[in-house]
Amino acid sequence: MNNNITLSDIAKALNLSVSTVSRALTDSYQIGDETKQKVLAYAKEHHYVPNRMARSLREGKSRSIGVIVCSIDNSFMAQMLDGIDRYCSERDYQIIIMQSKELYEQEKANVSLLYAGGIDGLLISPSYQTTDFSHLTNLQQAGLPVVLFDRLSNHIETHKVAVDNFKGAYEATVHLINNGYRAIAHLNWNTQLSVATERFKGYQKALEDFGIAFNPDWVKFCDTTNAATLDEELATALQELMALKQRPQAIFTATDLLSTKCLAHLHQSGLRIPDDIALIGFSNTDLAEVLNPSLSTIHQPSFEIGRLAAQQLLTLIADNNTQPFETILLPTKLQVRESSQAKF
Amino acid sequence: MNNNITLSDIAKALNLSVSTVSRALTDSYQIGDETKQKVLAYAKEHHYVPNRMARSLREGKSRSIGVIVCSIDNSFMAQMLDGIDRYCSERDYQIIIMQSKELYEQEKANVSLLYAGGIDGLLISPSYQTTDFSHLTNLQQAGLPVVLFDRLSNHIETHKVAVDNFKGAYEATVHLINNGYRAIAHLNWNTQLSVATERFKGYQKALEDFGIAFNPDWVKFCDTTNAATLDEELATALQELMALKQRPQAIFTATDLLSTKCLAHLHQSGLRIPDDIALIGFSNTDLAEVLNPSLSTIHQPSFEIGRLAAQQLLTLIADNNTQPFETILLPTKLQVRESSQAKF
DNA sequence: CTGTTAGCGCTTTCAT
DNA sequence: ATGAAAGCGCTAACAG
Numbered sequence: 001m002n003n004n005i006t007l008s009d010i011a012k013a014l015n016l017s018v019s020t021v022s023r024a025l026t027d028s029y030q031i032g033d034e035t036k037q038k039v040l041a042y043a044k045e046h047h048y049v050p051n052r053m054a055r056s057l058r059e060g061k062s063r064s065i066g067v068i069v070c071s072i073d074n075s076f077m078a079q080m081l082d083g084i085d086r087y088c089s090e091r092d093y094q095i096i097i098m099q100s101k102e103l104y105e106q107e108k109a110n111v112s113l114l115y116a117g118g119i120d121g122l123l124i125s126p127s128y129q130t131t132d133f134s135h136l137t138n139l140q141q142a143g144l145p146v147v148l149f150d151r152l153s154n155h156i157e158t159h160k161v162a163v164d165n166f167k168g169a170y171e172a173t174v175h176l177i178n179n180g181y182r183a184i185a186h187l188n189w190n191t192q193l194s195v196a197t198e199r200f201k202g203y204q205k206a207l208e209d210f211g212i213a214f215n216p217d218w219v220k221f222c223d224t225t226n227a228a229t230l231d232e233e234l235a236t237a238l239q240e241l242m243a244l245k246q247r248p249q250a251i252f253t254a255t256d257l258l259s260t261k262c263l264a265h266l267h268q269s270g271l272r273i274p275d276d277i278a279l280i281g282f283s284n285t286d287l288a289e290v291l292n293p294s295l296s297t298i299h300q301p302s303f304e305i306g307r308l309a310a311q312q313l314l315t316l317i318a319d320n321n322t323q324p325f326e327t328i329l330l331p332t333k334l335q336v337r338e339s340s341q342a343k344f
Numbered sequence: 345m346n347n348n349i350t351l352s353d354i355a356k357a358l359n360l361s362v363s364t365v366s367r368a369l370t371d372s373y374q375i376g377d378e379t380k381q382k383v384l385a386y387a388k389e390h391h392y393v394p395n396r397m398a399r400s401l402r403e404g405k406s407r408s409i410g411v412i413v414c415s416i417d418n419s420f421m422a423q424m425l426d427g428i429d430r431y432c433s434e435r436d437y438q439i440i441i442m443q444s445k446e447l448y449e450q451e452k453a454n455v456s457l458l459y460a461g462g463i464d465g466l467l468i469s470p471s472y473q474t475t476d477f478s479h480l481t482n483l484q485q486a487g488l489p490v491v492l493f494d495r496l497s498n499h500i501e502t503h504k505v506a507v508d509n510f511k512g513a514y515e516a517t518v519h520l521i522n523n524g525y526r527a528i529a530h531l532n533w534n535t536q537l538s539v540a541t542e543r544f545k546g547y548q549k550a551l552e553d554f555g556i557a558f559n560p561d562w563v564k565f566c567d568t569t570n571a572a573t574l575d576e577e578l579a580t581a582l583q584e585l586m587a588l589k590q591r592p593q594a595i596f597t598a599t600d601l602l603s604t605k606c607l608a609h610l611h612q613s614g615l616r617i618p619d620d621i622a623l624i625g626f627s628n629t630d631l632a633e634v635l636n637p638s639l640s641t642i643h644q645p646s647f648e649i650g651r652l653a654a655q656q657l658l659t660l661i662a663d664n665n666t667q668p669f670e671t672i673l674l675p676t677k678l679q680v681r682e683s684s685q686a687k688f
Numbered sequence: 689c690t691g692t693t694a695g696c697g698c699t700t701t702c703a704t
Numbered sequence: 705a706t707g708a709a710a711g712c713g714c715t716a717a718c719a720g
Contacts, residue, residue, distance in 0.1 A: 003486070003487070004460075006712095006713055006714085007713065007714065007715095008713075008714095016690080016691090017690065017691045017692075018691090018692095018713085018714080018715095019690075019691065019692080019693095019714095019715075019716080020689085020690055020691070022713095022714070022715060022716090023689095023690085023715090023716095026715090030689060030690080031689070031690080032689060032690085035689085035690085049460040050713085050714075051401070051462065051712085051713050051714070052406070052461060052462050053397045053398075053400040053401040053406060053462065053712085053713080053714090054397075054401050054696090054712070054713030054714040054715090055713080055714055055715080056397040056696095056714095057395070057397040057398050057401050057695095057696050057697065057698090057712090057713080057714075058695080058696055058713080058714045058715050058716090059696085059714085059715075060696070062396070062397060071422070072416050072422050072425065073419050073422035073423070075417050078415070078416045078417035079417070081416065082443070085442075085443075089442075089457065094440055094461065095440075096438055096439075096440075097441060098429075098433075099426070099429075113433065116348070116393040117396060117438065118395065118396050118397065142347070143347075227630060260631075264631075264635065264636060267636050268636055286571060287604070287608075289575075290575060290605060290608045290609075291608065292608060292611050292612055292636075350696095350697055350698085351697065351698065351699095352697075352698095360706080360707090361706065361707045361708075362697085362698080362699095362707090362708095363698095363699080363700075363706075363707065363708080363709090364705085364706055364707070366697095366698070366699060366700085367699090367700095367705095367706085370699085374705060374706080375705070375706080376705055376706085379705080379706085394697085394698075395696085395697050395698070397696085397697080397698090398696070398697030398698040398699090398712090399697075399698055399699080400698095400712095401696090401697080401698075401711095401712050401713065401714090402697080402698045402699050402700090402711080402712055403698085403699075403712085404712070
């Protein structure tokens with residue numbers, strides 16, 4: 001820990017009391033301009049920085065928030081964390097990141113640890129396993145503000161920030177339809193979280209709006225949480241799809257991992273994309289452009305999601321958690337590349 | 345911040361003094377067994393958890409360390425952070441992660457912020473721009489232990505943890521040689537950090553040991569920090585390589601990004617891998633197996649690097665930074681897949 | 689406008 | 705073996 005100067009050092013040097021110095025530094029109205037300037041100058045000159053621990057102890061706030069995500073190991077998460085980080089560090093709030101690794105038990109453990117560690121609020125993107133939210137409602141009952149981001153759920157009432165997954169999925173599907181594809185398969189994720197259900201609904205609505213009959217054979221759900229088995233599951237799903245008598249001409253994938261892995265698998269099976277089968281999927285990967293072929297994606301404003309979620313939380317903390325619950329949905333962006341080009 | 349019970353709550357309930365309770369909980373020898381048990385039981389029952397701020401303030405230590413990395417946005421970093429996180433959280437140390445984004449100025453800003461925030465020590469993997477380490481030696485002079493991990497440099501004397509990059513590169517090159525390749529190109533990163541220089545040296549040494557003349561035309565340095573220009577640079581480099589009259593038959597890439605991007609580029613140019621050109625590279629990507637073709641890699645024990653670095657730092661903190669400087673190099677692992685198969 | 693004082697929760701002398 | 709008291713650095717109620 002650093003050995004910087006303290007308020008009392010400044011007070012002694014300037015022949016003032018500690019409280020005067022404190023007030024001067026917080027720009028209190030009750031301090032004379034002259035004194036204020038003197039204190040500010042001295043503080044700056046000697047690189048005064050308030051002791052975080054002392055302030056926290058005194059204020060009963062730690063100026064730190066917990067952030068729980070499934071895993072920091074993907075660009076989408078990293079981008080959201082970046083947004084959170086930027087907003088918080090600008091306001092002198094520390095973030096403590098923990099990973100649930102998609103495990104409910106791990107998530108509960110994280111929550112306990114963070115709570116014990118004295119966070120002022122929690123930002124969480126729940127694990128795919130999570131269906132019971134009592135560990136979060138407990139937190140709320142203890143007076144701690146909780147903001148859900150990215151992955152939402154109707155099983156808990158709280159503040160929420162994510163994208164409009166329904167609309168994003170709808171647009172992706174419509175894009176395929178407009179490019180001449182009618183037989184459109186859908187790969188999704190085997191979870192109850194909004195990211196999955198909303199995207200499925202968007203897909204269905206688009207088909208409906210364009211008078212295309214919904215075919216349950218064209219929809220497959222995979223467990224994307226287990227990298228080891230995902231490849232098998234995906235291979236099986238694709239095989240089944242391609243073996244159908246009414247073979248799909250395009251696929252809309254609902255998650256980052258499904259999108260990239262699907263591209264790889266189709267490639268390996270020797271299928272030409274988009275000639276044999278077109279592909280578009282939710283993904284924020286930086287490699288979309290450089291994949292072979294380049295991958296059409298539904299892109300999410302990840303940085304902004306993180307930023308907004310952090311903003312929500314910090315506002316709640318400042319307002320003593322009195323704001324009414326609110327759900328913010330940001331728009332997605334369709335990025336058309338080679339993998340979903342129209343057939344000639 | 346949580347409103348848990350405090351020492352004084354326990355003291356009151358048990359009719360003891362605060363100091364007795366404190367000592368009982370830290371298992372002091374000077375407390376009777378009976379009292380100790382009573383206190384421990386009560387504490388457990390009421391979920392007592394020490395107030396971090398109070399303890400920090402008192403001890404002059406924050407029980408938090410700073411971690412600076414280029415970016416959390418890749419699996420290798422995420423894995424190392426995982427190792428750091430595991431070791432620290434088991435010991436009730438918090439980590440504060442900051443990203444330099446490969447920018448020297450950003451890195452300096454991070455260091456200042458962390459120092460002001462009252463960290464007990466710093467774990468850093470320097471940005472590629474960093475050649476001046478005075479911001480770190482300043483920290484050392486202020487008494488703060490600093491541990492370099494992953495990316496080392498000879499320009500600063502401190503504790504260091506990484507892999508044996510020289511040996512890893514040597515083995516990769518030898519692997520190619522053993523598989524019948526003699527004309528071996530090398531793609532590296534345009535920086536002074538050990539990760540780059542040591543890998544280059546390993547490549548050269550392998551050639552030398554097998555009596556293969558070093559050909560400077562076969563070595564290209566790219567700026568992997570700028571994703572926007574990397575693709576161009578890489579395309580140019582590969583074009584130049586393939587246009588040589590003595591065309592290389594294999595490539596050894598020195599970084600994660602170079603390895604995956606190189607594979608993509610070669611693919612797009614219609615070259616067959618490994619028939620037209622073989623490829624092996626440093627990479628920890630989980631996708632190595634699923635790439636087309638699967639990518640031979642030199643794998644680093646990322647989790648272990650993080651764990652050891654954290655262990656080093658926490659030991660230094662505990663020992664008041666008195667340990668002599670030490671450099672720990674872990675072994676890499678050669679993972680042979682399709683992209684570097686021997687020609688028939 | 690400025691100073692005095694108390695207290696956040698903890699550890700650690702110094703007493704007993 | 706236990707307790708009393710001080711103090712880490714800060715803020716804020718209270719007093720002038």
